[in-house]
Amino acid sequence: MVSAVSLAVVAALQAPVNAQQYQASERAIKLAQENMLIDTHIDVPYRLTEKWADVTQATEGGDFDYPRAVEGGLNVPFMSIYIPAQLEQTPGASKQLAHQLIDSMEAVAWRAPDKFAMAYTVADVEQQFDQGLMSIALGMENGSPMEGDMANLKEFYDRGIRYITLSHSLSNHIADSSYDIRRQWNGLSPFGKELVVEMNNIGMMIDISHVSDDAFWQTLALSKAPVIASHSSLRRYTPGFERNMSDDMIKALGENGGVIMINFGSTFVTQAANRYRDMINQQVEKVIAELGEDSEEAKQRIAELRADNPFPFATLEQVLDHIDHVVELVGIDHVGIGSDYDGVGDSLPVGLKDVSTYPNLVQGLLDRGYSDADIKKILNENLLRVWREVETYAANH
Numbered sequence: 303m304v305s306a307v308s309l310a311v312v313a314a315l316q317a318p319v320n321a322q323q324y325q326a327s328e329r330a331i332k333l334a335q336e337n338m339l340i341d342t343h344i345d346v347p348y349r350l351t352e353k354w355a356d357v358t359q360a361t362e363g364g365d366f367d368y369p370r371a372v373e374g375g376l377n378v379p380f381m382s383i384y385i386p387a388q389l390e391q392t393p394g395a396s397k398q399l400a401h402q403l404i405d406s407m408e409a410v411a412w413r414a415p416d417k418f419a420m421a422y423t424v425a426d427v428e429q430q431f432d433q434g435l436m437s438i439a440l441g442m443e444n445g446s447p448m449e450g451d452m453a454n455l456k457e458f459y460d461r462g463i464r465y466i467t468l469s470h471s472l473s474n475h476i477a478d479s480s481y482d483i484r485r486q487w488n489g490l491s492p493f494g495k496e497l498v499v500e501m502n503n504i505g506m507m508i509d510i511s512h513v514s515d516d517a518f519w520q521t522l523a524l525s526k527a528p529v530i531a532s533h534s535s536l537r538r539y540t541p542g543f544e545r546n547m548s549d550d551m552i553k554a555l556g557e558n559g560g561v562i563m564i565n566f567g568s569t570f571v572t573q574a575a576n577r578y579r580d581m582i583n584q585q586v587e588k589v590i591a592e593l594g595e596d597s598e599e600a601k602q603r604i605a606e607l608r609a610d611n612p613f614p615f616a617t618l619e620q621v622l623d624h625i626d627h628v629v630e631l632v633g634i635d636h637v638g639i640g641s642d643y644d645g646v647g648d649s650l651p652v653g654l655k656d657v658s659t660y661p662n663l664v665q666g667l668l669d670r671g672y673s674d675a676d677i678k679k680i681l682n683e684n685l686l687r688v689w690r691e692v693e694t695y696a697a698n699h
Contacts, residue, residue, distance in 0.1 A: 324618060324653040326661035330668055334375030334661040338431050338682040341379050342441065342465075342563045342638065343511075343533035344657070345645030347403040348384040358414035365643035365650070368417055370658040371436060378427050378437045378682070379657075380532070381407050382645065383463065385444040387472035387479070396446040397454065404461050407438050422462050424690045441509065441532055444470035445477070450493055452500055464689070465507035465532060468494060468517065477521075478514035480544040489516035490524075498524045505696030507689060510534075510555075511565075511640075515544060518551055527695040528559035528688045533640035535570040536624045543576055549631060556632030559691065561684045563640025564624050568649040570642075571616035571624065575649065578614055582607065618653030622666045625680065634676050638685045639663070 326334075346357060346366050355361040360369045371379065383403045389395040411418040421427045421437035430437045440462045448454045448466075458466075468477040473486040476494035487494065498521055501508050508529040510518045521529060537546040547555070547562060555562060568575035586604050593600035628637040643650070643657055653662045667677050 324662045326665040330665035331661045334664050337678050338377045339375045340682045340685050341641050343640040344379045344643045345382045349644045365656040373658040374660040376657050380439045380441045383442045387470045390446040390474050400447040441465040443467045446474045459504050465509045467509040468513050470512050477517040480514050489520040502527050505693050507692050527692045531562040533565040533642045535565045540573050540576045552631050556636045561636050561638050561688050563638040566641040566654050567646030568616035571620050574614040616651040634679050
C-alpha cells in the first residue's frame with residue numbers, strides 16, 4: 303500500500319514553477335514565426351464533438367484556436383481523427399465517426415478560407431505556408447475504421463488521412479495496444495501486417511504511438527519507409543510506462559529513418575505525474591475501505607487528500623530533457639513536436655499550456671545551445687523528410 307508520505311514525496315519532486323518565468327526572446331519568437339512549425343497531434347476534432355466551438359476565432363476553452371496558433375507560430379496542425387477504442391465493438395461505428403470528424407475539419411477550412419486550407423501533400427503545406435495559410439493535415443488515431451477491409455485504407459487516404467496510429471487504448475483488429483494487458487496478436491495481426499505494407503504502397507505514414515512493443519518491432523521489420531511516433535515521449539523518464547518509447551526503440555526508429563514527435567502531457571514527461579493518479583486512487587480506496595464510500599468523513603478526507611497532493615505538473619525543462627535525450631541517442635534528425643494539445647486534459651506542463659507557447663519551447667532549445675538549423679529540423683524539417691520519403695516510396699511502387 304502506498305503511503306501518504308510517498309504521495310508527498312512524489313509531489314515534492316515537482317518544484318513550484320511560475321509560468322511567468324517563461325519569456326521568449328525576440329529571436330525565439332522570430333524562429334517560431336518565420337519557420338514552418340508542424341505539430342503532428344492536436345485533438346481538436348474530438349474536442350468539438352464534446353463541446354462545439356468556432357476554432358477559427360478565439361475560444362474560451364481548449365488548447366487550440368486560430369489566434370493562439372498564429373501567436374505560437376503554428377502552421378501545420380495534424381488534426382487527430384481520434385476513434386475511441388470501444389467503438390470497434392459496434393460494426394460501422396468507427397468508420398462513421400471517422401468520416402464525421404474529417405467532415406468537421408473540412409468545415410473549418412471551408413468557413414475560414416482566408417485562414418485555413420486542407421493539406422494532403424508536402425507540396426500543399428509548403429505552398430500554403432508561402433500563402434500565409436494554416437494547413438490542416440489529418441492523422442487517424444486508432445486504425446479501427448479499417449474494419450478489416452483494405453478498401454477502407456484507400457477511402458480514407460482519398461479523404462486526406464496521412465497517418466494512421468495502428469491501435470489506441472485497447473488492442474484492435476490491427477495491433478496490440480501498449481495499454482492493453484491482453485496481447486491478442488503478440489504484436490500485429492495478419493491483417494495488420496498486410497496493412498503496414500499497403501500503407502507504404504499508398505503513401506500513408508505509419509504511426510507506432512500507442513502500440514505494444516512487439517507491434518512496434520514487427521512494424522519496423524515490415525515497413526520499407528520511415529515510420530513516426532506522432533505523440534510519444536521517452537520511457538527513460540517514465541520507467542515501466544510502455545506507452546512511451548525505450549532507448550532501444552528510439553535507436554531502431556533512427557535506423558529506420560523515422561522520427562519521434564514528443565508528447566507534452568505531464569504524464570508522458572515525468573514519473574511523478576505518470577504515477578500520480580494510481581497513487582491518489584490507492585489512497586482514496588484506503589479511505590473508502592476504512593470509512594465507507596458514502597460517509598461524510600470519507601468525502602472530507604478524500605477532498606483533503608486531493609487538496610494536499612496537487613497534480614505534479616511537468617515543466618518545459620523536463621520536456622526539453624526528452625528532446626535532448628533523443629538527440630544524444632540518434633541525432634537531431636529524428637525528433638519533432640507532437641504535443642497532444644486538446645488530448646491530455648489539464649495535464650500540460652508549466653510553460654507549454656496551449657498552442658501560443660511554442661516560442662517558449664524554441665527559447666528553451668536556444669538556451670540549451672541548439673542552433674537555428676537544429677531548431678528548424680525539430681520544427682518541421684524532420685517530419686517533412688519522413689513525409690516526403692513516404693510519398694516517394696509510394697510513387698515508385
